Amino acid sequence: MSGLRIVSAGFAPTLQDFGRPHVQHLGVPPAGALDPVALRIANALVGNPPDSAAIELRVMGPTLEIAAEATRVALVGTGAPVEIVGDRKVEAPSHQSIRLTRGRRLRIGSLADTGVAYLAVEGGFALDPVYDSLSTYTRARIGGLDGRALRDGDLLPLRVDEAGERAERRCADRSWAREAGPARVMLGPQDDYFTADSIAAFFDTEYRITREADRMGMRLDGPALTHARGHDIVSDGIATGAIQVPGNGRPIVLLADHQTTGGYPKLGTVISADVPRLGRLRPGDALRFARVEVEEAEAARRALEERIARVVDRFVPAEPWLDEDALYRRNLVSGLAEPD
Template sequence: MILIESPGLLTTVQDRGRWGYQAFGMPVSGAMDLYSLMAGNAVVCNDPGAAALEMTLLGPRLRFSSSRLFCVTGGDLSPRLNGREIPCWEGIMAREGDVLSFHGAVEGARAWLCISGGIDTQPVMDSRSTCLRAGIGGYRGRKLMAGDVIPLGMPDRLWYRGEGFPIPPRHRNRVEKCPNIRVIPGPQEEMFSPSGVESFYGSVFRVSAESDRMGYRLEGGPVEHAGGADIISDAIPCGAVQVPGHGLPIVMLADRQTTGGYPKIAVAIGADIHLFSQLVHGDILSFRKTGMAEAEKASRSMAENLSSIRTMAADWRSRQRTGLVQKKEGTMRLRLEGEDFEVSWETQ
């Protein structure tokens, strides 16, 4: 288990999401960047969708109760183990009593902490993901707080051999300052005037302060509708760009509602969804129209990268011959010929 000594700004348990329940009005939730979640899990020998901690801007301070391998992916929130800086996107060993802390965002806005064995909270509707609006999943349906004790699952038998394995830079999600996000035309693109469509693709938008895991509201020039701005409510995929009557786009993300009644001018491709997770209030972005062929190619590339990471991590573990040393020092009590002794020991 891990003890949360300080929770950070917003730390929640997230996995791949709560799929299969949108028809009942339940949001999917899950990690804002599924690639980073799955990449980190590959390093620590977990299932791809195992639950991890999602951290926003300022991560937590937590203490390990047993030896575990962990990997921090996503943005750089300045992780430190026992006060010493450690790299992201690499397998790091924590021993019993070690303290992991985060000292604020250096690059990006969110990071994921994957731990061998995974976060082992009670699943709700087949997922451990926290849905804050519904108050379910994760740890008691809420963000983490000081004093929370988070259970961990049983790690793979070779988990400790992943120590030191680095994900190659070419397989890491980049943090982009002013991303140009690829989108395919939305199902209601015809509800926007030609000048409205042109302005959508030709404008630069700024992330509003009213942005969260549910969706990002954008500021900039309004996108003009051809007529009304209401539709019969239909399904909302992740990355859908809704445009209400005021003309300012809203990008729907992990905690989005299941249906909506505003026209969707575009939908961000799956391979670019992670770019939103690293943006904060005031950051700028733009959109670029693409087609299904490029979207599918980008998704295949991501899947191939994840497969490569798993293969490289397995190869790394196969070449490590050292066993796990649980402690570097300790004490034990011995009784010899009726007399008690306390013996101190340490490993070299």
């Protein structure tokens, strides 16, 4: 079977695509990529549809072995290089496509500059979807590979056994990954459960991401919000980016693996255009918020879609990277070039 063999998994990598938000009414959390922008760019580099599943990496990347004739990959979302493991140390840049042949190993180290990155593979993975998605939701053990994080020794089956040779592509515009400024929030649906002073303080104060952060959500460290009408409501639906506030007043921003309903009041929701930025944050990072209305939120989403299209349209030919092991193995014998 053609595939990617997991030699060393790193920190709990999972397969993620755009998730399954269309079945939340059945009680199934959406899951999906924490940073769908990076996922889309990674897929574009290897020629996949934008919603194809890729390996989502957090904290520490894996070591993988190519168990196919040739595989094309692209690492997007981090400045960390792809190290090609062999007799010599070869580093290929991130944010470009790379073609590797059978038996080659690639290693991705610490993601010190981001909270999440993606490794896309040309053709994607030959796995059965759950509710039309390969996204892994580990709490219910659905999606991905047996509904769990990847681990040492796994073989991820590939749909393409031999990626053809072509000019590789590079994402030259990385401004999308450096977006700054407050995360924009639409108030509601339970903003009336908080005092006016605490709402004002929420938008005037810098918060920090605590270590209580995972794919489900991240708790913020900063001024506690004051409940005006208690901290329990009749459970209602939750959207990705919702800011839920339990009894201790510490806000929690809910991310891809959020529950489908909740019984704590929600101050507001981070707009969809800014949710990908949340996925890039790490514990200790600072975060501010700004209030917007629905018209601004819709305009921001349209602008994001246009920006992604421009980034992909401006891909450039990748600068050659030297795979010295392959060069010596194929072209040199005792220091002399093989004749044609």
